[in-house]
Amino acid sequence: MQPPIVLAQAGLWFLSALVIAGAILVVTLGNLFRAALSLGVVLVGVAGLFLLVGAEFLAFVQILIYVGAILTLVVFAIMLTARVHRPAGSTAAASQWPAAVASLALFALLACVIAAIPVPTPTAVGGAPVSLQELGRELITTLVLPFEVISVVFVASMVGAIAVAASPRQRRAQAPPSSSA
Amino acid sequence: MIPVRPLLFLGSALFAIGVFGVLTRRNAIAILLSIELILNAASLNFVVLGQASGHPQGQAFALFVIALAACEAAVGLAIVLGLYRTANTVLADQVNLLRG
Known part of the structure; x- marks a missing residue:
């Protein structure tokens, strides 16, 4: 609506x-x-x-x-x-002006491209905004493989984050005793 | 009627601001915040163009972008915590050795 x-x-x-x-x-x-x-x-x-x-x-x-x-x-x-x-020390004052110029140039470039290209209008395509049903159907039919891959990536990254963030003391306590001997 | 072009301008402005943040910030967490801005610009473009052309894959890919942003935030912040523990700093330009 x-x-x-x-x-x-x-x-x-x-x-x-x-x-x-x-x-x-x-x-x-x-x-x-x-x-x-x-x-x-x-x-x-x-x-x-x-x-x-x-x-x-x-x-x-x-x-x-x-x-x-x-x-x-x-x-x-x-x-x-x-x-x-x-x-103090959260921004580097020396590199601020070149970075501002660079990002403004980037924005100008993107704005020129956006102003030049034809954008899709809903009247031209004739479609109403996508409903939740359509989105769900798309996710379990066409995009089911990316969806599952994303969940595998999610699990892998969470395990990796826990492994990286676990404190060294805990890691040493869980290591086999032969390594510390 | 979706205002496509103004929202695309907004998305590119958000992207440029995020790039500025990545270039100027020294704190690793602040760089991650700027990357979140860039990801939001991308997902805003996905949603706007998907809604304007009536295609559900725009929203679906924005969903994927959000999921990957969650992964990126978790791993990035874990790395920052590990960095703080080993090098005792979170400033990205003070970390100049690979050996822990």
């Missing part, structure tokens, strides 16, 4: 401003914890944009996984490693 057109326009501008401002804060804030919180703002804004284009399921997945899980993980890592009270 699509929202009314005026509301959709206002929501588009509001969410775009929110996303851009949050993203700029993510890359410029010296305090890493605040940067992570503004990443949360960006993620919620992108979820709102998903809602706006009619992808409700993706919006909920975005909030559930990104804001719920990944951001929590990031905040944990920041708490465990970073010295939050010492914001």
